[in-house]
Amino acid sequence: DPNPMNKTEDIKLFLRGIPNSYSQVFFSDNRVFAIILLLVTFIDLYAGIMGLLSVITTNLAGFLLGFDRRILSKGMFGFNSLLVGLAMGVYFEPGILLILVVVLGAILTLLVSVSMQGVIGKYALPFLSIPFLVSVWIMTLATREFTELGISERGIYTFNDLYMIGGSTLVGLYEWWNALGIAQSVRIYLISLGAILFQYNILSGILLAIGLFYYSRISFTLSLLGFYTAFIFYELIGASISELSYSYIGFNYILTSIAVGGFFIIPSKRSYFWVLILIPLVALVTISMSRIFTVVGLPIYSLPFNIMVLLFLYALKFRTKPSTTLTEVFIQQNSPEKNLYSFHNHMVRFHQSDRLPIML
Incomplete structure (x- = not known):
């Protein structure tokens, strides 16, 4: 040009x-x-x-x-x-x-x-x-x-790498971070957050949690809601939680919760309620898909999150009338807070006037 x-x-x-x-x-x-x-x-x-x-x-x-x-x-x-x-x-x-x-x-x-x-x-x-x-x-x-x-082989030799970069101080810092006496569930939550970026350590999780909190309080609370709903569900069904931490699939629950609870849908009591319903379904998809993918020796990565979020969002398009309690986001502002604010503004200004169904 x-x-x-x-x-x-x-x-x-x-x-x-x-x-x-x-x-x-x-x-x-x-x-x-x-x-x-x-x-x-x-x-x-x-x-x-x-x-x-x-x-x-x-x-x-x-x-x-x-x-x-x-x-x-x-x-x-x-x-x-x-x-x-x-x-x-x-x-x-x-x-x-x-x-x-x-x-x-x-x-x-x-x-x-x-x-x-x-x-x-x-x-x-x-x-x-x-x-x-x-x-x-x-x-x-x-x-x-x-x-x-x-x-x-870096995973095995992390200490060597850290030593090369920052000497014994850095190794000490890394050991201190990872040995922090944090509750097991919080450790797994933080590692799951880090795993979204393939960083399987507590430090990454802490930085991401701070970043997520800074960007959106709604997303941050949803990440906890999604993770702990799955955590409790795993306990209920007797599936191993350490597996959750071991295969690093916990982020499926975190991302599904943020996506359905407040990003593609306006945050509301109803959207949070559906997170509670969908997370166990994500767990079922995760467990079943893991069985299948083990055969070809592939990790499932974020497949369960993709399947459940798309299923739910697609199904909502077949509702017979627009809902004000579980509303899809039409103009995406890349923040649950901004989406909620725009939605409230719209409702106040237009008194939830029903959209006229026009058949083309």
Whole structure:
């Protein structure tokens, strides 16, 4: 484009798309929260680098291919790639080959995201993290044949890495964090939060909890509601809770709760009530899908969250009349608080006037 004004506008949109790709993981566009998320990914240095590389690749390719710049700048295509990059960065040894794999994964994720927006978007539904799932499963299965790509041993050697970066002080700090006498459920909650960004440590969880609280009190309370509902349900059915912490699937409950309780639906007593109903269903899907996926040796990642949220949101579209107690968000403001405020304003101004059903 020869117009220099458009060029600067493009660069601005491109740069805005980078932090937004991080905050979008939690349905947010809050800049401070985005910076916290970015920093947390760098707790595992190589994972952080691969995540960032993935986001930049996707957004750059998106601009070059001429996809909607506004959607790109909101991080809507970037956040799935971020997750794929982080997954690859955590599982494999850093090197030139890994960089190539991450770049390819980012482009694949972009294409899946755009296609999903076409397919699922037709029904006015969000594609959530389906593009991440499709790509990460393809990459996970394919890379098993890549004999030159070394499996990362950083998890085992975290102490060595920490020692290299910050000497014994850092190792001490890390041990102190992880040995904090926190109740087991709180530990699992924090690790589950960190696991959303493939950071399986307490420190990441604490930083994310603070960021989530800062961005939205409603989202923060919902994250606890979702997690503890699942926790209690696991106890009731006699399923092992340590499994919840072991396979790091606890974040499915956290994300489902935020999505249904206050993001895609206006926060209300009724939305919280439905979180209590849906979370045990997410647990059932999690347990059943885990059985199936173990056969092919794939983690289920965020599949249960995607299945239940899409099922619920799609089903709500078949209600015969608009509800004022369980209302879908029509104009998304990327914050449960703002959505609630707009909804109240609308109700006060228009006295809950029923929309006229117009058949076209």
